[in-house]
Amino acid sequence: MASLLLDRYRPLAPLGSGGQADVFVAFDEQMKRRVAIKQVALSDVHASAAALEEARTAAMLNHPNIVTMYDLKITEQTAYLIMEYIDGVTLADIASEDITDEIIATVARDVGDALIFAHKNGVLHLDIKPANILINHEGHAKVIDFGVSALSQATGQPSATAGTIGYMPLEQLTGRAVTSATDDWAYAAVIYELLADEFPYEEQYAAARNLRKAPDALTTMQKLQTVGEPALLQTENPPLNDALATALTRNPEARFATTKDCRDALLKELPAPRAGRTQLAAIVAALTDDDAEHITSAATARSPFAGCFSVVTGIVVFLLLLAGLLY
Secondary structure, three states: OOOOEOOOEEEEEEEEEEOOEEEEEEEEOOOOEEEEEEEEEOOOOOOOHHHHHHHHHHHOOOOOOEOOEEEEEEEOOEEEEEEEOOOEEEHHHHOOOOOOHHHHHHHHHHHHHHHHHHHHOOOOOOOOOHHHEEEEOOOOEEEOOOOHHHHHHHOOOOHHHOOOOOOOOHHHHOOOOOOHHHHHHHHHHHHHHHHHOOOOOHHHHHHHHHHOOOOOHHHHHHHHHHOOOOOOOOOOOHHHHHHHHHHOOOOHHHOOOOHHHHHHHHHHOOOOHHHHHHHHHHHHHHHHHHHHOOOOOOOOOOOOOOOOOOOOOOHHHHHHHHHHHHO
16 A cells, blocks of 8 residues: 555545646545645745745635635645545636526626635635636536635745736736735636636736746736726626626726625626526536546546646546646
């Protein structure tokens, strides 16, 4: 039998690696269940004690729309995030499917509820995007990677800039103070993308995506602040357009006062979520059934890490967990 990790977890199969993190499936010998483990290399444990404590607090959020983190262990210069194993796909995986207004309402309800709960507990996510939203077989959306932005500080990366271009408002792109309004912007960006099939301000953020790795990236991106806000794509629902425009405005103080206000304004102009939940469950069942014959167990399944996540039963959960730290 393979040696146990942390005197408890028996590694079964590697699922991806890159940068400062590795993800693998393991069997919990105490609880007799499979778990996902993200293993993160830390630059300086002692110097980052505050970041680690913040990550631990964020990771332990307990809510139906947040993937459960069982534990966060630190040994020497490595952090181990032990998470629940969930069978499902990501919102990014179903982007090519028939996305109805009912499905959008379901996602808006579930992700909004997750963020409301997190913000009430003083936790920011800072990397809300389709790849960090899991859809399970019951059609429920669950947000993953709470705590990863804080943990990024311990790897030497500023947590506020650990997001993903296209889902980062300007205050986050340029390293200014982040608040719950920063998460709200990303949340609204996801809803907008589902409606319009494009990022809000696509041209601006395409430029920022290319500029971010340039030597003068910060200076250049700061110039985006002087550019007027482009018009958003208009839907056939003017109140919904207004709600999205408020949530996606460049000035954080001009956005909704609370995440609940943002969620409620969006839901008010969308259909009831119940039908969307049924539709999502059907999509997940169809997609995972297509791949079921290729996956017989977590011990033998292996999927390499990539920028785009493939649709596979269970394994996609672990791949997307890796994305948060590797961007």
